[in-house]
Amino acid sequence: MKSVASFALGCKVNQVESEAIAEAFAEKGYRVVSIDECAEVYVINTCTVTNFGDKKSRQLIRRCKRQNPNALVVVAGCYAQTAPEEIKAIEGVNIVLGTKGKNEIVEEVEKYRAEMGIVNHVGEIMTEKIFEPISIHKLMGRTRAYIKIQDGCNQFCSYCIIPYARGPVRSRPEAEVENEVKILAQNGFKEVVLTGIHVASYGKELHNTSLLQVVEKIHDIEGIERIRFSSIEPNIVNEKFMEVLSRGDKVCHHFHLSLQSGCDRTLKAMNRKYSTEKYLQAVETIRKYWNDAAITTDIIVGFPGETDEDFNESYKFAQKVGFSKIHVFPYSPKRGTLAEKMDCQIDPQVKAERSRILIELSDKMAQDFINKYINKxxxxxxxxxxxxxxxxxxxxxxxxxxxxxxxxxxxxxxxxxxxxxxxxxxxxxxx
Ligand code: SF4
The missing domain is CATH 2.40.50.140 (Nucleic acid-binding proteins)
Structure with a gap:
């Protein structure tokens, strides 16, 4: 029996895709093994969100080749999309695939056996208009199903390379999402997580649908008891949004609401499309409907030009919101982004200290949030x-x-x- 190891670095979307790839290989009779084992085919879904992500991707590719020098190595994902030449230069890589074509990966591998040399399938992504369906139907030991409903991003935050790796927003048609959720329910999943690169943009290019419509469509599917969002942005949260979500009882009272900074000056430099005032309004609207809602977030510390005052403003804003968890990221310059070229890059020690302070706040807020439920x-x-x-x-x-x-x-x-x-x-x- 042929064996395959499919592994993702980076975000949830990559992980969903890698699981779907493993499932597609299993359907063709492959034995799915872990990335630490000797496999005949390795499919590595790379991440390029930081330069460190690139490095980890390269290291993993080399490690797989050492594990089995005869293995066929397929490298896909965001790093492969933005730097195919760098990937091709790594010894032992057989197929280079970008962020599209992942649903044809098994056929590509089977075809490869008759071809020679490195096959580069990385195509243009910035003009891509169609959502490429990729699905997971089996439990694979999990109880929560992540469904990719959207790809791409039009936001162009100044620190982020992802719009160049994933291309413009493409949404999965409502009927396809509904159909997939029905299959997942039949296969025993009780919770679905709607995920994507920028979920808040779902439906923007289709004009006849919206995230709310998708939720309404899947809400009454028998067997599904929980619907969660992977991450959304404050701009999407308003009275109508919360009113519709709170009509049913399946949408989880948890929002991962990206903040990135609690200082308006920094938000502007990041090219984020909201202010702290707008963010706070979104949080208040959520809590008006669900006062038990958990709000989690990401915050970058040490963005170029972030002064002590800016950081303190960000800290105080986080305190005011009262998160149940903050994922803290020290800013890491990413090649090819605007922020990488900005003046006033922050000293790594300052970033480390700001991270420590914010993680301490996050830990305290997480504890306060949980403590409210003790004896309940x-x-x-x-x-x-x-x-x-x-x-x-x-x-x-x-x-x-x-x-x-x-x-x-x-x-x-x-x-x-x-x-x-x-x-x-x-x-x-x-x-
Ligand atoms: S919203 Fe900003 S941070 Fe998120 S993927 Fe798009 S450009 Fe990157």
């Missing part, structure tokens, strides 16, 4: 089991909960009374 009952979808009969899952508002159970409760939604918490994990007893 919550509903948990159990996702995985550990040793000694302990099971872990999440609430709708994304509290990580662990309980003990002799019965297998994986993929069940149960009521749990929370008893205590350590860090970002809560513990409880099944009611």
């Amino acid at each position: 009952e919550v509903k948990v979808l159990f996702e995985q089991s550990h040793n000694e009969g302990s099971f872990e899952g999440h609430t709708s508002n994304y509290i990580n909960v662990t309980v003990k159970s002799e019965e297998n409760i994986k993929n069940k939604i149960l009521r749990v009374k929370l008893t205590n918490a350590h860090g970002e994990r809560a513990f409880g007893e099944i009611c």
Whole structure:
């Protein structure tokens, strides 16, 4: 039996694509193995969001070739799209694919066996207009299904290379999303996560659909009990948005609302398309409908030109919002972006110190958020089991909960009374 290892570096969209690629190989009779094992085919979905992402991608390609010098190595994804020549120059790479054509990867591999040399399939992405469908239908040990509903980004944030790697916004037609969710429900998934490169832009180029319409379409599909968004932007959140979402009871009370900076001057330099005022309005609107909503975010510290005052402003804004978690990223210059060429790059030590301060705030806010639920009952979808009969899952508002159970409760939604918490994990007893 032929074997394949399909692995993603970077974001959730890459991970969804790599799982779908593995599933496509399995359907053709391949045995799917881990990236640490010896495989006949390696498919590496690269990331280019930082220069470090490029380096990790190169290292992984070389490691796979060392594991099996006879392996066929396919390199796809954002780094391959933006720098195909660099990828081709790595010894042992057989097929270079960009961010499109991933749904034909099995055929390309099978065809390759009759060809010689490096095959470069990286095509133009900036003029791409069609969403390329890529699906996962099987559980593969998970209870939460990520569905890619959108690709591309038209935002051009000054620090980000992704619009050049993924091309313009392309949305998956509503009917296709609906159909895929139905299959996922039939296959036992209870939670779906709508994901994409810029989910808030869903439907922008199709004109006859919107993110809200998609949610309405999939809301009543039998078997689906939770609908989550991977990440959205504040500009999409208004009264209508929340009013429609709160009509049903399946949309999770959790929003990952990108902030990036709580200082308007920095937001402008980043070319983000909202102000802190707009952001706060979005948070208040969410909480007006769901006061238990968890708001998580990403913040970049040490963006070029960020002064101590700017950082303090950002810190105070984060405090004011009251996040349940902040993913803190020290700014990392990315080749080919505007921000890389900006003056006033920040000293790495200053970035490290600002990261430390913000992570400390995030930890405290996460603890405060969880503590509100101690001695209260919550509903948990159990996702995985550990040793000694302990099971872990999440609430709708994304509290990580662990309980003990002799019965297998994986993929069940149960009521749990929370008893205590350590860090970002809560513990409880099944009611
Ligand atoms: S919204 Fe900005 S950060 Fe996100 S992918 Fe688009 S350009 Fe990059």
